[in-house]
Amino acid sequence: MAKRVGIEVSLAIAEAAKLARADVVAAYPITPQTHIVEHLAKLVADGEMDTQYIPVESEHSAMSACLGASAAGARTFTATAGQGLELMHEVMYVASSMQLPVVMTVVNRALSAPLSVWGDHSDVMAVRDTGWIQIFAENGQETVDNVLCAFRIGEDRRVLLPVMIHLDGFYLSHVIEPVLFPEQSQVDKFIPPYQHPMPLHPDRPVTMGAFGPPIIYAETKKAQEVNLEASKEVILQCWDEFGKTFKRYYSPVESYHSEKAKVLLLTMGSFGETAMTAIDKMRGEGREVGLIRLRLWRPFPFKEIRQAVKNAEALIVLDRALSFGGPGGPVCSEIKAALYGEDKKPKVIGFVGGLGGRDITPAGFEEIINRGIEISQKGSENEFEIFGVRE
Amino acid sequence: MENYSVYVPRLVTKRENFAPGHRACIGCGEALAVRLACKALGQKTIIVTATGCIEIISSQLPYTSWRVPWIHTLFENTAAVASGIESGLKILMKKGRIAQQEITVVAMAGDGGTSDIGIQALSGALERGHNFLYLCFDNEAYMNTGIQRSSATPFGASTTTSPAGKVSIGQVTWKKNMPAIAAAHNIPYVATACPSYPIDLMAKVEKGAATPGPAYVHILSVCPTGWRCATDLTIRIGRLAVETGIFPLYEVENGKYRLNFDFPKLRPVTDYMKLQGRFRHLSEDVINKIQQRVSAEYAELKEKASEGKG
Amino acid sequence: MTKPEGELTWRDLEIGSIVTEAGNASQYQTGDWRSERPIFDNNKCIKCGLCYIFCPEGCIGQNAEGYFDADLFYCKGCGICARECWPKAISMVPEEE
Incomplete structure (x- = not known):
């Protein structure tokens, strides 16, 4: 039977990696990821986890060691945040293009300068195009479930791609939540052992x-793109299978009271849960508002997004990162791009908020929605607005 | 007559694990060093190579010169990738997912990939004590990108980013002592080698591979393109590097230094330098300065070797 | 045989663009880089094998009688073998059309 445990989410992630029987963990400490790698080290030290733990000297080497271990045929896990993710940047492209299914949890953190250890999505957006499968989790249970799914999806023969599970720094990583852990036997059944089809081994050089x-590079990139696109089918199958086994269900785009809502708010990550509170309150007041939570960031779920928002009049997108000098938040840009060719589409209004760990309360979400409605009706001189910034 | 180890084909395996058809420049000392190292390593080997000459000449899609399992990812992370492979093999063998056997994990990089951009990853891997062999093929500049200076470029050498000019002698810094840095990690085996001494090179590679824990072999690899010398002088110039004391061949085993080839009298550095265009601009004063430094460093090394210490 | 790179489609690539045919670079001719080629004089050869060990291409082989020759499919004509052959059994001659 599955056990329900009150546990810090970071520790729960380490427990998930243990349940997945990760063979190699290579990690470098960075706030707010440290509790994950500390707990992994402890599990190994106590003999509870049969894993080679490589305490590398940088995130660049953490990801590089993961490449090597994965190429040798080992199931490989790591975790990082913010600056650490940026230091890994170039290595991440190699993991995806060489099809090495490393699993990594990213505890989302703002980028320097000024130094900030608190959460936003600047780190994620800078690695958007690295070719990884990227999934956002909103709470502890979702994080654990999706870490398990990540191994199964990434290591699937039809996929063989690295997977990032994103969770917000502190707001999610450091909270204690009740989490249901499946039995080891269930996990063993759900995630078959990793077998790279052609690992580094003298038996087959x-x-x-x-x-x-130039004569061949474009072909390698086309193959990579087709592969990442095709992974969506496997992701959907995995979540379907996960739902059947564990009775918890996930989909690329999740809707909350959105079917008949005229105004939709779209968020990614743990803000979704706070926004729900605001939506509940506003609906109680008779407002026709709903929420869209984007879970699958890559491969981008074009079809599902179009379907989810097609009946709305206004779609308010909240980004937690800034594309400086650009059209606003990266998520908003992509949503606009996804909808541009549609005949029936809502007006899209962009906000950037929650930068560097700045909280947004339910009242704040109400304010964003109201301001968004105002812009959708009267227009605005700005491409986007930064919410809550002192003028 | 030089004391050659004659009848070499009887002493070495005929198998070439580094296949011909590679695209190294004509007379490349590094390609030769890799070929010899691969002979010494045999087939129970996994090689990780840094970005650089070796990688670019041996692996142009869809071709490969490698007859052993081989991986290249990036420039500065070779030792970290090797760490991962070694750890991966270890746990897979422990868990019985692959058969228990000796597989040598070898990292290969150039001087830039080792003493500049890759030094952090290398230091980390040496400190953590992974069981692997690191081979640095030192051609004393970034040759793959067009002869730019590295920290391994010798004093006075003209490169494209340390050009000799009206007010410059070329490289104004002394060559970074990478073997000493490796040895400072207290690893069990450090050696220097040169393909002009092929049997010695192969013996050191074999020894490094057999060493439990990290081993480091620094291999001087003559580069006719970058050193601006005739392509047939590769072996001779390597030999002169050793005979002048510019690149002494030695080992540091568990902290103990041993000089492999000692000479009662070193040849003057000019014998080595005059064959290379990269030193052609140097004045007698500068050459004297180099001579003094080489003599002093050689004496220091001899002292360490005679004391048998580190 | 490996398909020439210009004919490979994205579908032909292995996962992660892995090359599965070990050492297939041996299909690649480097001999046409050469401007000089080595001539081996078996009367002077003492079969020491230094030419073999010092060849950066690994293209010098020993025949049944123990004499050496270069495989001109690969030989780039560096001249190391001739320079290092101390009985002077190897000489470099210009490649002519």
Whole structure:
């Protein structure tokens, strides 16, 4: 039987990696990710987890060691945040293009300068195009469930891609929540052992990472794009199977009272739960508002997004990152791009908020929605607005 | 007559694990060093290579020169990737997912990939004590990108980013002592080698591979393109680097230094330098300065070797 | 045989663009880089094998009688073998059309 435990989410992530029987963990400490790697180290030290733990000297080496371990055929896990993710940046492209299914939890954190250890999505957006599968979790249970799913999806023969599970720094990583942990036997059944089809081994000498001259590089990228697109089908199958087994259900785009709502708010990450409170209150007052939570960030769920918002008049998108000098938040840009060619589409209004750990309360979400409605009716000189900033 | 180890084909395996058809420049000392190292390593080997000459000449899609499992990812992370492979193999063998056997994990990088951009990852891997062999193929500049200076470029050498000019002698810094840095990590085996001494090189690679824990072999690899010398002089120039004391061949085993080839009298550094265009601009004063430094460093090394200490 | 790179489609690539045919670079001719080629004089050869060990291409082989020759499919004509052959059994001659 599954056990319900009150546990800090970071520790729960480490427990999930243990349940998944990760063979190699390579990690470097960074706030707010530290509790994950500390707990992993403790599990290994206590003999509860049969894992090679590599205490590397940087995040660049953490991801690099993961590449090596994965290429040798080991199930590989790591975690990082903010600056650490940026230091990994170039290595992440290699993981996806060489099809090494590393699983990583990213405890989302703002980027320097000024230094900020608190949460936002600046780190995520900078690695948007690295070719990884990227899934957002909103609470502890979702994080644990999706870490388990990540191994199954990434290591699937039809996929073989690295997977990032995003969770907000502190607001999610450091809270204690009740989490249901499945039995080891259930997890073993759900995640079959990782088998790289052609690992580095003297029995069959392969060359990995040969360089691509112009005559062949484009073909390698096309293959990569087709592969990442096709992974969506496997992700959906995995979540479906997960639902059947564990009775918890996930989908690329999740809707909350959105079916008949004229105004929709779209969020990613743990803000979704706070926004729900605001939506409940406003609906109680007779307002026709609903919420869209974007869970699958890559591959981007075009079809599901279009379906979810097609009946709304206004769609208010809240980003937790800024694309400086650009059209606003990266999520909002993508939503606009996804809807541009549609005949029937809502007006899209962009907000940026929650930067560097700045909280947004339910009242704040109400304010965002009201201001969004105002802009949708009267228009605005700005491409987007930063919510809650002192003028 | 030089004291050659004659009848070499009887001493070495005929198998080439580094296949011909590679695209190294004509007379490349590094390609030769890799070929010899691969002979010494044999087939129970996994090689990780940094971005650089070796990688680019051996792995142009869809071709590969490698007959052993090989991986390249990036420039500065070679030792970290090797760490991961070693740890991966260890746990997979422990869990019985692959058969228990000796597989040598070897990292290969150039001097830039080792003593500049890759030094952090290397230091980390040496400190953590992974069981792997690191081979630095030192051609004393960034040759792959067009002869730019590195921290391993010797004093006075003209490169494209340390050009000799009206007011410059070229490289104005002394070569970073990478073997000493490796040895400072207290790893069990450090050695220097040069393909002009092929049997010695292969013995050191074999020894490094057999060493439990980290081993580091620093291999001087003559580069006719970057050193601006004739392509047939690769072996001779490597030999002169050793005979002048510019690149002494030695080992540091568990902290104990041993000089492998000692000479009662070193040849003057000019014998080595005059064959190379990269030193052609140097005045007698500068050459004297280099000579003094080489003599002093050689004496220091001999002292360490005679005391048998670190 | 490996398909020439210009004919490979994205569908032909292995996962992660892995090359599965070990050492297939041996299909690649480097001999046409050469401007000089080595001539081996078996009367002077003492079969020491230094030419073999010092060849950066690994393209010098030993025949049944123990003499050496270069595989001109690969030989780039560096001249190391001739320079290092101390009985002077190897000489470099210009490649002519």
